[in-house]
Amino acid sequence: MSGSGPASAATGASSSNNASSKTSAMAKASQHLDLDGHDLPPSPAPSSPRSGRRYALATELVFTEGSDQYNASSVPIYQSATFKQTSATAGVSNEYDYTRSGNPTRTHLERHLAKIMRAQRALVVSSGMGALDVITRLLRPGDEVVTGDDLYGGTNRLLKYLSTHGGIIVHHVDTTDPSKVKAVLTPKTAMVLLETPTNPLIKIVDIPTIATLAHNANPTCLVSVDNTMLSPLLQNPLDLGADIVYESGTKYLSGHHDLMAGVLAINDPKLGEKLFFTINASGCGLSPFDSWLLMRGVKTLKVRMDTQQANAMFIARFLESTGFKVRYPGLKSHPQYELHNSMARGAGAVLSFETGDVALSERIVESAKLWAISVSFGCVNSLISMPCRMSHASIDEKTRRERGVPEDLIRLCVGIEDGDDLLDDLKSSRPGRRHERVARRHPRRESNTGYPASAPGGTSSRQSGSDE
Numbered sequence: 303m304s305g306s307g308p309a310s311a312a313t314g315a316s317s318s319n320n321a322s323s324k325t326s327a328m329a330k331a332s333q334h335l336d337l338d339g340h341d342l343p344p345s346p347a348p349s350s351p352r353s354g355r356r357y358a359l360a361t362e363l364v365f366t367e368g369s370d371q372y373n374a375s376s377v378p379i380y381q382s383a384t385f386k387q388t389s390a391t392a393g394v395s396n397e398y399d400y401t402r403s404g405n406p407t408r409t410h411l412e413r414h415l416a417k418i419m420r421a422q423r424a425l426v427v428s429s430g431m432g433a434l435d436v437i438t439r440l441l442r443p444g445d446e447v448v449t450g451d452d453l454y455g456g457t458n459r460l461l462k463y464l465s466t467h468g469g470i471i472v473h474h475v476d477t478t479d480p481s482k483v484k485a486v487l488t489p490k491t492a493m494v495l496l497e498t499p500t501n502p503l504i505k506i507v508d509i510p511t512i513a514t515l516a517h518n519a520n521p522t523c524l525v526s527v528d529n530t531m532l533s534p535l536l537q538n539p540l541d542l543g544a545d546i547v548y549e550s551g552t553k554y555l556s557g558h559h560d561l562m563a564g565v566l567a568i569n570d571p572k573l574g575e576k577l578f579f580t581i582n583a584s585g586c587g588l589s590p591f592d593s594w595l596l597m598r599g600v601k602t603l604k605v606r607m608d609t610q611q612a613n614a615m616f617i618a619r620f621l622e623s624t625g626f627k628v629r630y631p632g633l634k635s636h637p638q639y640e641l642h643n644s645m646a647r648g649a650g651a652v653l654s655f656e657t658g659d660v661a662l663s664e665r666i667v668e669s670a671k672l673w674a675i676s677v678s679f680g681c682v683n684s685l686i687s688m689p690c691r692m693s694h695a696s697i698d699e700k701t702r703r704e705r706g707v708p709e710d711l712i713r714l715c716v717g718i719e720d721g722d723d724l725l726d727d728l729k730s731s732r733p734g735r736r737h738e739r740v741a742r743r744h745p746r747r748e749s750n751t752g753y754p755a756s757a758p759g760g761t762s763s764r765q766s767g768s769d770e
């Protein structure tokens with residue numbers, strides 16, 4: 303008698319005293335039935351048709367392939383810390399065993415990002431700073447790092463920590479001037495860390511020239527580029543000579559400020575293995591749910607960024623026309639307009655401007671209604687901030703002065719709202735508006751007054767719209 307399922311196998315067992323035939327019947331049965339799902343495809347991972355046709359980036363962003371057993375069009379969230387193995391003795395018999403080391407949802411995202419970032423491999427971790435932490439663990443005491451003087455505050459803080467506690471020598475120079483970078487490069491330079499456009503001064507760094515200088519000084523020097531400000535839609539540092547590109551996925555890649563993530567991309571497989579080792583060893587790989595969220599966000603990167611850039615250009619032009627000093631690489635007045643456009647496919651959606659008066663800047667920021675006062679950028683809604691009071695407050699005032707960060711600087715991170723509404727909000731804002739709203743909710747707090755006529759909200763520049 304032959305069993306074709308658990309029930310008939312059990313019947314067969316009761317009618318036979320032969321233990322081995324019972325075992326073989328069970329084995330045969332389990333070949334046909336997969337009640338526990340062990341025979342299902344291991345993961346929906348293949349999102350990267352590397353050998354297939356490459357499409358335009360707008361298409362690649364949304365086009366994914368998977369081997370999910372149900373052909374789910376959205377990658378499933380494998381919210382599981384562990385994966386059962388088929389054998390206790392064969393080592394890891396499945397593709398996955400423990401989510402710190404690998405998870406199908408994360409793999410799917412990594413392959414998708416590798417495709418978009420034009421990389422051999424991409425890795426995702428729990429934040430942008432987590433990505434930089436993984437990169438800097440390649441350094442050894444005595445190694446030298448050359449980096450900019452207008453860095454994201456968190457990057458500055460991590461490098462300061464490494465120079466204080468890790469024996470790393472960090473040179474901060476104006477990376478917008480390759481000759482200043484060249485002056486500090488030596489065979490001991492293990493890493494050059496670049497950010498372009500810089501934030502908040504929106505200075506442009508010549509990646510190809512500096513990468514060549516760095517590799518000439520030390521062929522094993524790793525040129526790492528923080529591409530957060532532009533995203534892979536607008537710039538691909540690996541194509542410009544970088545060895546590692548990293549991004550805060552918290553920003554444009556996700557686009558909704560509803561997750562924290564960091565992305566690393568490389569072309570050298572050995573380097574990829576080293577970075578993966580640290581991610582696995584330290585346990586900072588992105589969670590399955592955040593991987594899924596980031597995957598969802600990435601698909602709309604182009605539509606978001608297109609609108610954000612168009613709005614940014616509109617607002618930059620207006621601010622420039624009022625006489626403010628505006629820093630935006632989309633404006634021909636930007637001193638490095640040509641350089642930026644030789645590397646990038648767009649100017650991004652972050653700009654900054656100076657009012658010439660710290661108190662005025664504070665009032666402009668505090669008066670805006672549509673523009674949320676918030677650190678960060680890359681979100682669908684518009685944000686306004688004063689870097690010296692917020693994102694760069696961790697850099698002391700003296701260092702900020704030395705690095706030429708004006709205390710009155712306002713940074714705008716432009717979203718996808720209607721451009722006229724955004725401009726109207728800046729123009730029609732008046733001193734104390736946010737304070738008044740707060741005062742209505744918290745009567746004991748006072749409101750502010752006084753606003754020069756030459757600035758947004760002043761009588762000369764105000765064109766339309768109501769205050770509230």
Ligand SMILES: Cc1ncc(COP(=O)(O)O)c(C=O)c1O
Nearest residue numbers: 429430431454530550552563678
């Ligand atoms: C340019 C840049 N790089 C890196 C980071 C760090 O990213 P995360 O906040 O995801 O750790 C930020 C965060 O604001 C940033 O602006």
